[in-house]
Amino acid sequence: MLRNRKAWSIIIATMLSATLILSGCGQTAAPAKDGATTSSKPVDGGTFRFGMISSPSNLEPAFLEENNGIEIGKELYDGLVRYDPKTLETKPAIAEKWDYSADKKTITFHIRKGVKFHDGTEVKAQDIIDDWNRLAAKETASPVSFPLEPIVGFKDVNSGAAKTLSGLKKVDDYTLEVTLSEPNAAFLTSLGHPAVGIYKIAGATKAGKDFGTPASTPETIIGTGAFKFVKWNADQDVTIDKFNDYYGNKVHVDKVVYKIYKEESTAINDFRAGNLDYVDRMPPGQQQAIIKEFPGQTIKNVALTTEYIGFNLNKPPFKDNVNLRKAIAYAIDSKSVIDTVREGISTAANGPLPAGMPGYDKDLKAPTYDKEKAKEYLAKAGYPDGKGLPVIQYAYNFTQLNQKVAEAFQGQLKEVGIQTELKNLEWGSYIKALQSGDSQMFRLAWGADYPDPDDFLRILYSKSQWGANNDTFYSNPEVESLLAQGLTETDTAKRMAIYKTIQEKVVADQPAVWAFNTTYLELFGKNVHDLTISALDQKDMRTVWLSK
Amino acid sequence: MTRYIIRRILQLIPVILGISIVTFLMMALVPGDPVVLMLGQHISPQTVENVRHGLGLDQPMLTRYIQYMWNALHGDFGRSYIQHQAVSQMLLDKIPVTFRLTVVAMVIAVTFGVLIGILSAVKQYSFWDTFATFFAMTGVSVPTFWLGMMLQLLFGVILHILPVSGTGGEGFHLQNYILPGLALGYASMAMYVRLTRSSMLEVIRQDYIRTARAKGLSGRIVIFKHAMKNALIPVATQAGMDFAGLMGGAILTETIFSLPGIGSMLFNAISRRDYPVVQGVTLFLALVFVVINLLVDISYAVLDPRIRYD
Numbered sequence: 001m002l003r004n005r006k007a008w009s010i011i012i013a014t015m016l017s018a019t020l021i022l023s024g025c026g027q028t029a030a031p032a033k034d035g036a037t038t039s040s041k042p043v044d045g046g047t048f049r050f051g052m053i054s055s056p057s058n059l060e061p062a063f064l065e066e067n068n069g070i071e072i073g074k075e076l077y078d079g080l081v082r083y084d085p086k087t088l089e090t091k092p093a094i095a096e097k098w099d100y101s102a103d104k105k106t107i108t109f110h111i112r113k114g115v116k117f118h119d120g121t122e123v124k125a126q127d128i129i130d131d132w133n134r135l136a137a138k139e140t141a142s143p144v145s146f147p148l149e150p151i152v153g154f155k156d157v158n159s160g161a162a163k164t165l166s167g168l169k170k171v172d173d174y175t176l177e178v179t180l181s182e183p184n185a186a187f188l189t190s191l192g193h194p195a196v197g198i199y200k201i202a203g204a205t206k207a208g209k210d211f212g213t214p215a216s217t218p219e220t221i222i223g224t225g226a227f228k229f230v231k232w233n234a235d236q237d238v239t240i241d242k243f244n245d246y247y248g249n250k251v252h253v254d255k256v257v258y259k260i261y262k263e264e265s266t267a268i269n270d271f272r273a274g275n276l277d278y279v280d281r282m283p284p285g286q287q288q289a290i291i292k293e294f295p296g297q298t299i300k301n302v303a304l305t306t307e308y309i310g311f312n313l314n315k316p317p318f319k320d321n322v323n324l325r326k327a328i329a330y331a332i333d334s335k336s337v338i339d340t341v342r343e344g345i346s347t348a349a350n351g352p353l354p355a356g357m358p359g360y361d362k363d364l365k366a367p368t369y370d371k372e373k374a375k376e377y378l379a380k381a382g383y384p385d386g387k388g389l390p391v392i393q394y395a396y397n398f399t400q401l402n403q404k405v406a407e408a409f410q411g412q413l414k415e416v417g418i419q420t421e422l423k424n425l426e427w428g429s430y431i432k433a434l435q436s437g438d439s440q441m442f443r444l445a446w447g448a449d450y451p452d453p454d455d456f457l458r459i460l461y462s463k464s465q466w467g468a469n470n471d472t473f474y475s476n477p478e479v480e481s482l483l484a485q486g487l488t489e490t491d492t493a494k495r496m497a498i499y500k501t502i503q504e505k506v507v508a509d510q511p512a513v514w515a516f517n518t519t520y521l522e523l524f525g526k527n528v529h530d531l532t533i534s535a536l537d538q539k540d541m542r543t544v545w546l547s548k
Numbered sequence: 549m550t551r552y553i554i555r556r557i558l559q560l561i562p563v564i565l566g567i568s569i570v571t572f573l574m575m576a577l578v579p580g581d582p583v584v585l586m587l588g589q590h591i592s593p594q595t596v597e598n599v600r601h602g603l604g605l606d607q608p609m610l611t612r613y614i615q616y617m618w619n620a621l622h623g624d625f626g627r628s629y630i631q632h633q634a635v636s637q638m639l640l641d642k643i644p645v646t647f648r649l650t651v652v653a654m655v656i657a658v659t660f661g662v663l664i665g666i667l668s669a670v671k672q673y674s675f676w677d678t679f680a681t682f683f684a685m686t687g688v689s690v691p692t693f694w695l696g697m698m699l700q701l702l703f704g705v706i707l708h709i710l711p712v713s714g715t716g717g718e719g720f721h722l723q724n725y726i727l728p729g730l731a732l733g734y735a736s737m738a739m740y741v742r743l744t745r746s747s748m749l750e751v752i753r754q755d756y757i758r759t760a761r762a763k764g765l766s767g768r769i770v771i772f773k774h775a776m777k778n779a780l781i782p783v784a785t786q787a788g789m790d791f792a793g794l795m796g797g798a799i800l801t802e803t804i805f806s807l808p809g810i811g812s813m814l815f816n817a818i819s820r821r822d823y824p825v826v827q828g829v830t831l832f833l834a835l836v837f838v839v840i841n842l843l844v845d846i847s848y849a850v851l852d853p854r855i856r857y858d
Contacts, residue, residue, distance in 0.1 A: 057630050065587070141602035143587045143595055158594050213633040214641075234633070234641050235808030236714060261713065262803040262812060269700045270712045428821060429579040468591045 040529065046546040047255040048528075050539070051267040051279035055235050055260045059221060060204070060212025061197045062135050062142035067537065070194055071280075072238055072258060075541050076223035077197025078248075080109055080128070081188060085534040085543075088356065088451040090189050093248075094123060094198055094224060095176075104183035104490050111174040116245045117200045118218070118228040125170040130201045133157065133164050144195035146449070150184040183488045185495055186454040193450050198224045226251045226542045235260055240541075252530075252545035268523070277525040277546065280539070284401060287343040287521050298523050302347050303537045304354045304448035305518035306456070309394075309409070312439045313511055314473040317390065323381035324389075325510040328441075329367035330374035331416045332409055334515045341404045345521050349514035351503050352456060356535040359453035359499035366507045366514060374416045386417025394420040396443035397430040405515075406443060434471040444471060445518065448536060453499040458483045461506055474511035549846075556842045560835070567834040568620075568827065572613050575823050582629050582821035603629055616827065625831075626824030628817075635828035638813065643832070646809035648720055649801065650794040652729030653736065658787055661740025662780070668741060669748035670771060680741050687738020696731040696804035703727055713806040728805040732798055736790055743786055747779040754778075781848065788844030792837045 056069035064073040080095035092098075095109040115123040134140055136148050138160035148154050152167030167179040180187060190196075200222035204211045207220035214234035221229035226248060227240035238258040242251045259276065261267040264283035268290065270276050282290055291298050309332070311318035311325050318325055338346045347355065351364040367373070375385065383389035394410060396402040403424060410420050420441070425433065434442055446469075448455050459465055462483050463475040482502045489495040524531055527547045532540045583599050584591075600606050604615070616626065625635035668680035704712035704727070716724040751757065752775050760770045799811035810829055817825035 055631075058632050060632075063632070138598050139602065141595075141598040143591075143599065145595070146592070149592075155594070158598065209627060209632065210634075213631055215633060215637060233717075233808075234631075234638065235812075236806070259714070259806075261806045263806070265697055266700065266713045266804055266806055269697070269705055272701075272705045273708065273712050275712065426819070428581055428585040431584050432579075432581055435584075468593070 042252050042530065042545040043547055044250075044252050044254075044545070046253050047257055048253045048541065048544055048546060049275065049277045050256055050258045051261060051271060051276040052258045053261050053264055053267060053279075053281040056238065056258075058212045059216060059229070059232070059238075061131070061195050061199060062140050062144065063212060064194045064197075065143045068258075071538060072240065073194040073197065074225070074538055075227040075240055075256070076221060076225045076229055077194055077199050078115075078224045078226075079191055079194065079197045080111075081191050083192045083451060083534060083536065085532040085538065085540045088358070088535060090192055093192075094128075098188070100490070104488075105181075106177060106179045107188070108171070109176045109178065111176060112247060113174055115224060115247045116243075117224055118222045118243055119200060119203075120245065121200070123198060123224055124173040125176040126173075127200065128176055128198055129165075129168045129170060131198055132168060132196065134201060134204070135195065136165055137163070142195070144193065144449075147187070147190035147193050147196045150180045150182070150187050152179045152181050183490060185487060185490050186450075186452040189452045190450045190455075227256060230255075235262075249542065251542050253541065256541050271523060271525070277528050278531065278539070279523045280520070282345075282521045282523065285343070287345050290521070290523060294523060297526060298521055299533060300345060301520045301522055301533045301537060302355060302535065303518045303520060304357050304451060304535045305445055306349050306352060306354050306514055307443070307445040307516040307518060308349070308352075308512040308514045310434075310439075310442050310444055310472040310512045311510075312437060312441070312471075312473060313475075314437055315440060317392065318440065321381050322510055323377045324383070325513075326367055327374050327377035327381055327383075327416065328413065328418065329510055329513045330370045330377060331413050331418060332513050332515065333369035333412055335369070336412075337405055337408045338516065341401070341408050342516070346519045347517040349517050351507055351514055352460065352512075353453060353499075353503060354448070354456075354517040354535075356451075357448060357453060357456065358451060359496050359503075361500050361503055364503055364507060367510070371416060378416060378418070383417070386419065389418060391419045391421050393423055393440045394443075395423045395425065395430065395433070395439055395441070397427045398424040402443055435467050437473060439471070442471065447518070451536065453496075453502075454483070454487055457499060457502050457506070458487065461502075461511065472511040474506070474509065476505060476509055479505050479509075553842065553846070556838075556845075560838050563838055564831060564834055568617060568831060569613070571827055571830045572609075572616070572823075575821065575826055576609055578821075582823060585820050586629055616824075620827075620831070625828040628825050629822045630817075630820055630825075635824050638825065639810075639828055639832055642808055642810050642813050644720075645715055645807050646795055646798065646802070646811065648725050649728055649732065649798055649807060649809060650791060652722070652725040653733035653794060653798075653801075654787065654791055656729050656733035657736035657740055657790070658783070661737040662744045662776075662783060664737075665741045665744025666748055666771065666776065666779075668745040669752065670767075672749065677745075680745065684738040684741045687734050687736075687741075690734070692731050692735065692800045693804060695734060696728070696801060699727045699731055700804075713804075715807060728798075728801045728807060731804070732794065732801040736794075740783060740786070743783055744779060747782050748775060751775045751779040784847050785844055788840050788847070792833075792840040795833065795836050 052068055054068060056072055057063060057066055058069060059073055061073060061077050064070050078093045080093060081090045082093040084091050094112055094115050096112040097110045099108045111125055117123060132148055135142055135145050136154055136157040138158055145158065151165050153162060153165045156162035157165055169177040171177050203220040203222040207216060210216065211220055214232040216229060216232060218229055226243055226246045228243045230239040230241050232238045237260060240256050242254050264281050267276065267279045268283060271279050313319055334348045338344060338348060351361065351366045353360045378386060394406060396406045406422050410422060413420055433439055446456060446460055459469045461470060461474050461479055463480060466473055479502055482498050486495055486498040489498060520537060522533060529545050529547060531544045583596055583605065586599060587595060604612060619626065623636060627634055628638060664680045664683060668677045671677055700712045703710040710727050711724050714724060715721065757770060757775055760774050795810060798809060799815045802809040802812040813825065814829040817829065
């Protein structure tokens, strides 16, 4: 029955791949075709079948915290602004324009007339105020209310002392005035996060605690996006339909079905069987085989995520010893690890910010692999050839990939005389240990919530984030002052110059070794066109179309 | 028998209570904070406090336990910390999937396992016996993950005769459960082959079987009417335990075939410290084990009339 040679080759390839996974081996790298899918004259209609690895947690905007929830949520709820998927520039959405007051503390949003909720009613300023008050409320306990933090009155609402954000004022049905505690250049960009997306609060009230859960219905999830909610079969699929009264550009596909998988290999098999148009994650160890099996059908998408090895600057041996930190930075060869362990599907980072993030400096000179320099700095640090240096604890949260990367780095460090002891923990315990300072050297990654350098540099290198996100416990008064300036400076050119200086200072202090920018290999069908995937790893369903 | 059943049902109460206490304590004592696991990147102390308060995790453990049990008695098992869905609804959604998968796997495992086991015993040391031994060895050796993938490729990708994954939508779609049932049932099937073979070999050497043959009964009647009934007692015990085990333990199969069942739900809940889900699933599984044990004990009486419980 299996006369077809291709069929046999698929079976054999998968048997080998499955065997490789079981034996824990990786494969070698080769380049894949990069960029967005091809474009010609769009065809309307059809169902886009999206293979999604792991279920979204919840579809209520206030809980759009993880990638899959955001992926679907951004199609259901439009915000005042959105990101251009190609450039990540902040563009008008429900707000067609906005003005700043002279002191830059007040922003007046002019709401587009005729924007409809999915039940056909019109979006007005009060709807936005209601949604945002709900998002900020203590009882909502949202993990993603951070875009609203700069608004006057946020702290009171978030702590339960007040019910409404005093910084929000309805001027008329189509004008909303937002007052910030101080000028904040990142605020507007952060409003593109789907957590601040607009939905009809009556639906949420009707659903009660079921709002955003798989028990949701089209009568409870009433959004403003290009697609409207249809149903969510828990752990199986989420279906959304084109919203015909959408104010934006014409959408081509009639329907998107997000089929939920727990295992990447299963999604790939369903893709092979012709049951999917797109798969967003590939099985580890099989990525190069997939590139070869589906030539021209893969995209390597570099995400706004930097993976790094952090040093605890509050504890020996890294406290007050920048030379030891530099020695490690020179000893680590990220590129070789990308080629071997990471199957060629990653990009070497050149500093704290990922490529594609505004303010990214491609000329930044962070130390890169140089064995001789590593030895030189090790001697400067007081440990010639590693003599006298105690064994360093190198921690990582357990995944197979993290383990392999840690083992590879451990070997590289050993070559220059730095001995490390690997320690792995599951995420919950791991992050708690890092936040409490119970670490020496550790693996961590940061992905952008929104495309603004403040979301990286202040979060990771400001003292205000000690015990939260700044797990290296880095503190530099100059950087602190520049971070504050960067947040309030509204002139983009001046602002980016500030962030350039910040990066140079952080790199000089070397609180971390910036190893990789996470890159995802994504697979699409030959019938898929104009699928744009942003550096936030969001796929734009408004532009995609399917050829017959 | 009725008194026995009532007694066993009453024994359920302390068992369930004990399990609820142990699970509650274990989840409270293992390292890892559910709030930290829930929150993504942007963690402010106020957010942590709000979430902790919202989940009731700022209450003392005893208060939380009493509150939980009180609500559970009223049918409210709480809400998932992660999905925010009612645990009772999650169980209602997922139990049918796991039940269907278990039934299909058990039917495949027991039917083929017993038949091959009988054949192997009756034709001892023949080609069929060797084949059955080989079959049993591969069954326990082949990893479910690998077997599942191969079945998907052959029947889903190459031949296009069975779905690769999923439940096929609402209701029971047998075709969606055949491949996972095979992957899950194969290892058990191999075990039933060996169990039936050894049990059957023991039974067919008994005097009453010799008597039956001496009476001139046909080989088929001797095997299927007289020998099989007794040989199946250990199989029934094992099947009962397997059924209960599979109801909570088919994590790999559910994962490979994207079946939203109890196993993967429990696995995810434990790894994300989703206490209400862990509690709900554990209590459900405890109930399943106790009930299945009871049913197995009752089945002994049916299979062997000499066994009485009064």
